[in-house]
Amino acid sequence: MTDLMIALLVAFAVWTGWRVFRVDSMVRASFALMLSFVAVGAIGVLLSAPYIGVATVFMMAVEMMVMAIFMVMFMMNPAGLNPMVMVHQHRLSIGAGLVAFFGLSAAVLLSPLPSNPVAPGTDVVAQLGHELLGPSMLIFETAGVTLLATMVGAVILSSRQGRFGSADEGSRPPGLTEGGDPAGRQPEGGGGHGHHHHGGH
Amino acid sequence: MTLTLVLLGAAALIGIGLYGALSQQSFVMLMMGLELMLNGALLAIIGFWSLSLGGMPEGQLLAIIVMAVMAVEMAIGFALIVAVYRKRQADMTESIGTLRQ
Numbered sequence: 001m002t003d004l005m006i007a008l009l010v011a012f013a014v015w016t017g018w019r020v021f022r023v024d025s026m027v028r029a030s031f032a033l034m035l036s037f038v039a040v041g042a043i044g045v046l047l048s049a050p051y052i053g054v055a056t057v058f059m060m061a062v063e064m065m066v067m068a069i070f071m072v073m074f075m076m077n078p079a080g081l082n083p084m085v086m087v088h089q090h091r092l093s094i095g096a097g098l099v100a101f102f103g104l105s106a107a108v109l110l111s112p113l114p115s116n117p118v119a120p121g122t123d124v125v126a127q128l129g130h131e132l133l134g135p136s137m138l139i140f141e142t143a144g145v146t147l148l149a150t151m152v153g154a155v156i157l158s159s160r161q162g163r164f165g166s167a168d169e170g171s172r173p174p175g176l177t178e179g180g181d182p183a184g185r186q187p188e189g190g191g192g193h194g195h196h197h198h199g200g201h
Numbered sequence: 202m203t204l205t206l207v208l209l210g211a212a213a214l215i216g217i218g219l220y221g222a223l224s225q226q227s228f229v230m231l232m233m234g235l236e237l238m239l240n241g242a243l244l245a246i247i248g249f250w251s252l253s254l255g256g257m258p259e260g261q262l263l264a265i266i267v268m269a270v271m272a273v274e275m276a277i278g279f280a281l282i283v284a285v286y287r288k289r290q291a292d293m294t295e296s297i298g299t300l301r302q
Binding site: 010011014017033036040048049055059066067070074089101108113114122127128130131140143154155157158 | 279
């Protein structure tokens with residue numbers, strides 16, 4: 001019974017993962033990705049990892065809501081009324097995806113997988129807590145500091161420029177030779193003002 | 202049997218994610234591909250931990266680390282998208298020809 005549910009959830013996770021790149025609206029894509037994550041979280045709950053499973057569902061529900069907001073900000077086709085295909089190097093990508101899938105599948109099918117399931121009745125959540133605040137505390141703390149650095153970096157990267165103007169105002173990259181011209185395109189009009197009108201659209 | 206099934210599903214998710222990360226032109230869709238690959242990794246970790254490690258607590262720790270990586274990837278990725286958009290009005294990979302200054 002559990003096996004059947006896990007099989008169905010795996011199929012659902014893969015199908016929704018595939019729908020991410022097949023739907024016509026980016027908001028639908030982010031909700032499809034959320035469903036895929038929820039299916040993986042439910043598999044975790046069924047496979048006796050309740051904390052990991054529930055944490056995945058909560059985290060991904062919030063994360064995909066944030067993602068949907070970004071999708072609304074950046075997408076060109078909000079309602080999904082027109083077909084949306086925005087791909088490059090399509091054949092190479094399909095090939096790479098298939099190679100990854102078949103290579104990993106061959107590794108899974110050809111290697112002898114050890115069978116040592118979690119004993120029923122094991123207090124896995126308490127074990128995880130003791131591990132996090134015991135032997136692996138340094139790893140856990142490192143993850144916390146990494147997340148703090150991420151917050152600082154995200155704010156710095158996404159904030160508007162400070163009150164003294166752009167950080168690269170009037171900057172000039174070093175020349176290829178001593179005192180020579182820098183490589184690449186030159187900023188127009190001297191200084192660092194030239195790169196605001198290279199529109200992408 | 203269950204482990205094989207779960208790992209095959211994880212392989213499929215990683216394959217689809219790789220396809221998306223390589224093929225999508227929009228930065229946000231490209232990041233969906235990265236997230237999907239991490240999703241596959243998480244599924245594989247849960248399967249291995251539950252069915253072949255006998256409930257070693259380090260396996261759950263690895264899953265938590267993968268979740269932290271997801272959060273970092275998403276926060277920094279979106280911050281970079283916003284920064285690039287502010288600078289060049291670009292939201293597609295094709296709009297960025299050079300890594301200037």
